[in-house]
Amino acid sequence: MPARADDSAEASTSLFEEKRDGNKGGLTVVHPQADVGIDLGSHVTLAAGYAADAVSGATATIYQVDATTGATKFSDLRQQGTLALGFKGRRSSLTFNGLFGTERDYLSRSVGADASIDLPGRNTTMSLAYTHSFDAVCDIDNSMAMPLAREALTGAAPCLKQNLMFTKDDPTAHTLWQSLAIDTAQATLTQNLTPLMNMQLALYGQVLDGFQSNPYRRVRVNDDTPQENIPSLRDRWSLSARLNRFLPKLHAATQFSARFYDDTWGVAGGDVELAYSQYVGENLLVRIHARVYQQKAATFFKDAFFYQTDSSAGAYYTGDRELSPVRDAVIGTKLTLISLKGDKPVWGLFDRLNFNVKADVLFLDQLAAPAPGPNPMGIGKEFLYGNGLLDAIVLQLGLLATY
Numbered sequence: 213m214p215a216r217a218d219d220s221a222e223a224s225t226s227l228f229e230e231k232r233d234g235n236k237g238g239l240t241v242v243h244p245q246a247d248v249g250i251d252l253g254s255h256v257t258l259a260a261g262y263a264a265d266a267v268s269g270a271t272a273t274i275y276q277v278d279a280t281t282g283a284t285k286f287s288d289l290r291q292q293g294t295l296a297l298g299f300k301g302r303r304s305s306l307t308f309n310g311l312f313g314t315e316r317d318y319l320s321r322s323v324g325a326d327a328s329i330d331l332p333g334r335n336t337t338m339s340l341a342y343t344h345s346f347d348a349v350c351d352i353d354n355s356m357a358m359p360l361a362r363e364a365l366t367g368a369a370p371c372l373k374q375n376l377m378f379t380k381d382d383p384t385a386h387t388l389w390q391s392l393a394i395d396t397a398q399a400t401l402t403q404n405l406t407p408l409m410n411m412q413l414a415l416y417g418q419v420l421d422g423f424q425s426n427p428y429r430r431v432r433v434n435d436d437t438p439q440e441n442i443p444s445l446r447d448r449w450s451l452s453a454r455l456n457r458f459l460p461k462l463h464a465a466t467q468f469s470a471r472f473y474d475d476t477w478g479v480a481g482g483d484v485e486l487a488y489s490q491y492v493g494e495n496l497l498v499r500i501h502a503r504v505y506q507q508k509a510a511t512f513f514k515d516a517f518f519y520q521t522d523s524s525a526g527a528y529y530t531g532d533r534e535l536s537p538v539r540d541a542v543i544g545t546k547l548t549l550i551s552l553k554g555d556k557p558v559w560g561l562f563d564r565l566n567f568n569v570k571a572d573v574l575f576l577d578q579l580a581a582p583a584p585g586p587n588p589m590g591i592g593k594e595f596l597y598g599n600g601l602l603d604a605i606v607l608q609l610g611l612l613a614t615y
Contacts, residue, residue, distance in 0.1 A: 275531025
């Protein structure tokens with residue numbers, strides 16, 4: 213079969229490195245990924261992908277005031293495969309996709325579809341996407357235990373091997389598989405405002421129903437250290453806007469985006485991002501971006517000091533940093549070297565090659581969670597603010613080949 217211009221293959225590797233203050237551990241993630249897409253005739257496309265996360269690091273096993281003494285090392289390998297079948301018309305497209313991912317203690321399965329259409333004039337594009345995931349999480353069998361007596365999963369506890377269709381519990385090891393259903397929908401409108409500027413609006417919604425706690429994390433509540441307990445149902449949504457402007461005299465483009473997020477757990481936040489892309493010559497593209505994000509805590513989140521001295525906020529308690537009040541800033545750059553087709557194919561095979569190098573720096577600041585009741589003396593304040601910035605870096609190398 214002769215090669216078509218839309219066929220492509222892409223491979224990349226990302227490195228995420230986080231170093232936490234003091235002896236609170238850190239995190240290293242190596243993420244290789246490969247994607248291939250081909251045309252099956254003039255109206256049908258087929259795409260497949262593989263990705264993995266090799267995760268290692270150390271973290272505190274108990275969320276408490278003095279968490280440094282409980283830091284333990286861990287490592288895991290996550291793998292996932294994706295498959296997509298698409299149909300293209302002159303002004304519309306429809307794609308069906310599926311995903312299967314597995315690791316020692318988690319199983320991901322999802323099916324979905326997305327559709328888009330260009331309205332007459334080709335200045336407006338509307339798209340809809342929907343995905344349903346039916347996941348499974350390995351956990352200790354706490355079905356007979358009261359909330360404050362629930363045990364946490366450990367790396368030594370076996371989780372019987374899963375496959376595509378089912379999972380098996382292990383009564384002898386007191387482990388079972390908890391279900392988690394996730395429904396995700398998104399509607400997007402892209403509008404050309406002028407020949408040099410376009411705008412995109414996106415409305416995103418998601419419903420999660422099932423086990424959402426970290427099975428390994430414990431929280432010190434008064435004198436007890438049970439497995440964390442968070443609600444099984446969570447509805448969340450976000451509204452985002454993006455504006456792109458091409459600058460022909462500079463051979464460059466600018467981008468501004470903003471997003472607002474809210475959910476039924478009380479977490480609300482927003483972020484803004486600015487980006488500038490500049491062509492250097494014909495084959496080098498430089499992009500610089502900066503983003504700032506801030507959110508407030510879930511209604512049941514407390515700083516560790518107040519869990520220990522004031523008990524939990526109702527039935528729920530968590531040490532999840534993503535449910536805490538947090539502010540972060542990301543600054544980064546991306547260099548893309550584009551090898552255009554000349555008289556001969558690149559490397560004798562490809563129409564076009566894109567090499568890219570990306571680097572981001574993350575500054576993360578955990579803020580103070582609201583203290584329960586009046587606190588004029590600032591009791592517990594030394595535990596509210598943590599130890600300042602938690603720094604991380606992201607490095608990525610990628611190669612995109614079109615043939």
